[in-house]
Amino acid sequence: MKTAIKIEEAAITAISIYLLSKFSLGFPFWAWALLFFSPDISMLGYLINTKVGAYTYNLFHHRAVALVIVAIGLLFAANILISIGILLFAHSSFDRMLGYGLKFNDDFKHTHLGWMGKESN
16 A cells, blocks of 8 residues: 555544544543444454454444544534444544555455455555
8 A cells, every 4th residue: 555545544543533633422441442442343244254343343434434433423422423424434444554445345354455465556
């Protein structure tokens, strides 16, 4: 993956974490650190098969889903939904910075960013 994309995703992650600190709900930092990685529980879908795994992973890592949750939270003044949406957005950007993208249903390593572990030119 190109360095510019990694830098962009790092910046998005940092901004998202800053925004999350504004909607922290009074939780301590260590709780948010644990919650930050909670979307990865969606990988359990791969225990069933790659199609279910890709669906569950993409549901929890798609930024549009995160933005819809934030929008609903803003609409109803529900800070918990705003926080969840920002958390999902931050986590998915963090994953993309590391080369993990949305999954195709043929293989965990086949993502919208290319094949994981292979440098693209």
